[in-house]
Amino acid sequence: MDAGAAGTGHNTLVAALRAAGETTRLRILSLLSDSDLTVKDLTLILGQSQPRISRHLKLLADAGLVGRSAEGAFAFYRLAESGAGTRLAEALLAQLDPDDPIHTRDRERRASIRAAKAAAAADYFAANAEAWDRIRSLHVPEDEVEAAMLQLLGPRPIANLLDVGTGTGRILELMAPHAERTLGVDASAAMLAVARANLAKAGIANARLAQDDIYALSLGEDRFDVVIIHQVLHYLDDPGRALTEAARTLAPGGRLLVVDFAPHSLEELRTNDQHRRLGIADADMDTWLREARLELAGTLRLSGTGPADDGRTADAGASGAAPADTLTVSLWLATDPRIPSHDIRQEEGAFA
Numbered sequence: 001m002d003a004g005a006a007g008t009g010h011n012t013l014v015a016a017l018r019a020a021g022e023t024t025r026l027r028i029l030s031l032l033s034d035s036d037l038t039v040k041d042l043t044l045i046l047g048q049s050q051p052r053i054s055r056h057l058k059l060l061a062d063a064g065l066v067g068r069s070a071e072g073a074f075a076f077y078r079l080a081e082s083g084a085g086t087r088l089a090e091a092l093l094a095q096l097d098p099d100d101p102i103h104t105r106d107r108e109r110r111a112s113i114r115a116a117k118a119a120a121a122a123d124y125f126a127a128n129a130e131a132w133d134r135i136r137s138l139h140v141p142e143d144e145v146e147a148a149m150l151q152l153l154g155p156r157p158i159a160n161l162l163d164v165g166t167g168t169g170r171i172l173e174l175m176a177p178h179a180e181r182t183l184g185v186d187a188s189a190a191m192l193a194v195a196r197a198n199l200a201k202a203g204i205a206n207a208r209l210a211q212d213d214i215y216a217l218s219l220g221e222d223r224f225d226v227v228i229i230h231q232v233l234h235y236l237d238d239p240g241r242a243l244t245e246a247a248r249t250l251a252p253g254g255r256l257l258v259v260d261f262a263p264h265s266l267e268e269l270r271t272n273d274q275h276r277r278l279g280i281a282d283a284d285m286d287t288w289l290r291e292a293r294l295e296l297a298g299t300l301r302l303s304g305t306g307p308a309d310d311g312r313t314a315d316a317g318a319s320g321a322a323p324a325d326t327l328t329v330s331l332w333l334a335t336d337p338r339i340p341s342h343d344i345r346q347e348e349g350a351f352a
Helices: 008-020 023-032 039-046 052-064 084-094 101-137 142-153 170-177 189-202 239-248 268-273 281-291
Strands: 067-070 075-080 158-164 180-185 208-211 222-231 250-261 295-303 307-308 329-335
Touching: 008 023, 008 052, 008 084, 023 039, 023 052, 023 067, 023 075, 023 101, 023 222, 039 075, 052 067, 075 084, 084 189, 142 170, 142 222, 142 295, 142 329, 158 170, 158 189, 158 208, 158 239, 170 180, 170 222, 180 189, 189 208, 189 268, 222 239, 239 250, 239 281, 281 295, 281 329
Parallel strands: 158 180, 158 222, 180 208, 222 250
Antiparallel strands: 067 075, 250 329, 295 307, 295 329
16 A cells, blocks of 8 residues: 555544644644744734643644744744645645635734734845845855855856846846846845846846746746745745745756755844744755755855865755854755756747
8 A cells, every 4th residue: 555545543543633623723724734833923813822822733743733843942833744644634624615704814814924024024125235245144255155156057058047036136246147148036126226236337238127026926937047046045934935936937957046044043133134044954945846846956065164065965864054153055956857848048038
């Protein structure tokens, strides 16, 4: 029998049904079905105390219905990703009326909380737009990061390049000599204004800029042979969704280059700099890339001593966590496994 089709033991099934068979816990399962949330998020959405929410989450976790991922002083909860609990949770949620007023109100409150967080991040970006390159570089020199990016991409020609979350446009400046056409998108109008000024000053003629939503890019499929996401994911509630959306724009055989911090414990980055996640773990990146139907081709690490290739051939499952008082930058290069059927350089409408 296929392992995924195996049955569930009597006691396990009864425990899971008991855990899910309560109003608040069913609401929690519904909220976690398409997003990662903290205890604080759930207390605000459901209007209940932190101890009560924590108790509900423990019962759901003990029954195998939800999983927990710790990040510094916070923990994110999500539906369990495998096992009998996953199948049961999905089956129960499939029976819910999507227009049920209780769950509709919960989703509305969740959207309101997300909007408030997005507004706080937007205010931060606007206030720090001019100094953004300095802020995001932190303890790793940006020239080292840029050299490692070019090393991973190699000499292969680039026709159409997309920079998601372009910020000040620095990555467009970096890649302009290596690509025929580039496009940078960002949700912040203030950041785009700085990017436009920077590109004009640098005399970059092959770059375009556009305001866009990282979760719902207004771009067609199969358009770019390279997509870059540089120091963006740690600001997002749902990095996996953003990666899947970026992958959608990749042409067959295209490449996705992601640059972000390795896991760390600098909690002040969350409180002072609007970081949603304290770095990105290799295990999470592996999962997100598989869900986006991409294949990991290579990784690099950047610490104070410069890039060191972890090769994906040695210790491929390592988290890449940084020491407590430092920041390490991870670079992941993934490829679209589809075989190209044409030369993307002929696609003049790639940015349409």
